[in-house]
Amino acid sequence: MSELFHECGIAAIYHLPSDEESPLCPDQGPNEVSRIMPRMLLDIQNRGQLAAGFTTFHPNRNQLIDTHRDIGTVQEVFRLSHRGKSESLMKEYAGRAAIGHVRYATCGQDDRSYAQPFERHHLVKHKWFSFAFNGQLSNYSELRDRLLADDDHHLSRETDTEIIMHELSREMTGEKRITMFEALKRAAPRFDGAYSMVMLNAYGEMLVARDPYGIKPLCYAVSGPLFAAASESVALINIGFEEDEIRNVEPGQAVTITDGKIEVKQFIESKRTAHCFFEWIYFANVASTLDNQSVYVSRTNLGEELAAIERERNDIPLDDGNTIVVPVPDTSKAAADAMAFKLGIPSREGLIRNRYSGRTFIESGSKRRRAAEIKYTPLREVLEDKRIFLVEDSIVRSTTMKVLINRLRERGGAKEIHVRVACPPIIAPCFYGIDMSTISELFAPKFMGDSYLLTEEMQEAMAQQLGADSLRYLPVDSIARAVNFSSDDLCQACITGQYPTEGGERLYQIALETKDQEANNSRTYERRAEEQAAQSTGA
Known part of the structure; x- marks a missing residue:
């Protein structure tokens, strides 16, 4: 991701x-x-x-x-x-x-x-x-x-x-x-x-x-x-x-x-503690152990959570020999492998990451889309005419996911693409060190509005926007189970809108009040400073 x-x-x-x-x-x-x-x-x-x-x-x-x-x-x-x-x-x-x-x-x-x-x-x-x-x-x-x-x-x-x-x-x-x-x-x-x-x-x-x-x-x-x-x-x-x-x-x-x-x-x-749950889902090296909990084990637990939901819904064929799991490299691999194992279907590397494509995170907009195109290569010999579960650790802005789905169809020849996200929807900014500070840049809030409840209709609309055949997220309560912590001991602000510190809560309220005025791409804490400057000068 x-x-x-x-x-x-x-x-x-x-x-x-x-x-x-x-x-x-x-x-x-x-x-x-x-x-x-x-x-x-x-x-x-x-x-x-x-x-x-x-x-x-x-x-x-x-x-x-x-x-x-x-x-x-x-x-x-x-x-x-x-x-x-x-x-x-x-x-x-x-x-x-x-x-x-x-x-x-x-x-x-x-x-x-x-x-x-x-x-x-x-x-x-x-x-x-x-x-x-x-x-x-x-x-x-x-x-x-x-x-x-x-x-x-x-x-x-x-x-x-x-x-x-x-x-x-x-x-x-x-x-x-x-x-x-x-x-x-x-x-x-x-x-x-x-x-x-x-x-x-x-x-x-x-x-x-x-x-x-x-x-x-x-x-x-x-x-x-x-x-x-x-x-x-x-x-x-x-x-x-x-x-x-x-x-x-x-x-x-x-x-x-x-x-x-x-x-x-x-x-x-x-x-109280408020460990950032994203460390286990995405940021940390998979070989690390954070606060006595293995990153690898946490990610395999997330994959098992995805598999349990798939078994419960039982609406996609798993036993016809044409369904495979494909991880988005690299942080999704443990979750994808665990999901595939539980479902009894193959996990295949249908997307190969170019590790020498440079520091593309510096780019934005059209440059970010182009960077995503050159960063991943679909393998047609793996994907052609297959129904695939595309497993991703999270979807934030959706730019990369849209590009990947398009390339999986056009270059890879995938028959169906069902996106499964090993994380709940990101609905709120982070003010503690992750590069997502405004609501308008996030994908999920455009479909969920002011609701924290994710419905099937919302996920269908998201899938259509991405170009996928279906989309499913994990529920919020899956996170605490996967990382083996009480939800009270985790910071889950970006998926719940509930921040552990007063400063975070204040910035979130500013983000909510100004989310329709975020076209200037300034971060929430920058707008906070702008507002204070305007007040001090009487503007």
Whole structure:
């Protein structure tokens, strides 16, 4: 489902002071553990392909912390395809600690200055720090306006990353040394939304923290003198940690490293959890385990839910030898395979994804349609004269799905196309870090109106619009069963319209009130800022 994008992924690694050599990095000394960071970022590249970067700490160089960041994939930014240039970078930025980031923008510009981590230089070492985060503040505009109301403050970028950095910096003002943990503890009550973050300062102190709702995933592990953290467990597994060594950073919790000692502390009370269910359905690497629940198992559960509905309806022939299941690569494959297995019919790769078609998520409109055409190739020898269940993880804007159905018929020769979606309809925007901020850009609300109830008639109308023979979504209650959480512990705002934070609720009301005025393509939080600016000037 190539038309939906996450904001970011984060990672951290630290070789603690020790005479013990880490078995996970036997070829690198303590001051070269930063070399592992690009490998970790490659494993979470699925979370952002627009930009990448890292900050490293070395106690024996003039630039105690130093940052390399740029536009591009991890491969491009760290020059991994060019051994000499990559080695030169690794030597220049060698360090015993590092934090890293991959980015896709839900706000801000697509230029190098928005790449993370953000580094704040200062003569005082505890005020000289680097920072990266995954998520989005739903009260961004209020925090920005409050900062700018003071003539002493200036923001150079339209991004909540800079807002968080300013808020943390403000807590560190004065002569008294304030730790990163204390600064976060003081600033956190002002943050509404999703934020998993990593910080590193010129003392070599590190902080890894997760918002009180646990909206975005974050985990860590310790083995001997080596500490590492990442948005997803796969980044830790692939550098050598065992599964039983990996722990979740719990909601409202921070892991700190000070004077070589690791501490886990609560920086803000967590009154409820609200894990983003889309992590299991789409965003996370299928090899990851998030909050103790396997992504792969969750997706197979979704496929079994689809199969159960198909068995119950029993309106499409399954035993004539002409019906197959076809996943939309790649995130739908586990669900499609499970659905096919339960129905006793083949799951076939009738769509082949071109993995070298470039970063097409940057495009929009007609360019996005063209990108979808070149991104997937139908296999006629698999599809011709077949009745197919086309399994997709979700439908957001529908641009890609329309193109795929057309190509499956024209190029693939499919006889019938029955779309099955391993997710309920997306009816509301996300204000916590997923690139869908307005109601008008969404497919389902055009058919469902103000109703949260999906009817057969609505699905028939959607199928006709897409060019499919039929369309079925999963019901909302399937999600909690599939990911093995209570619905009260999940953020399902985009499928229910019920947001876990006050800021999210306020933005949704603005979205509802202005959904007929969204032709300018501005995001809801941008319109919020425009409205406030107009009120302040009397416009």
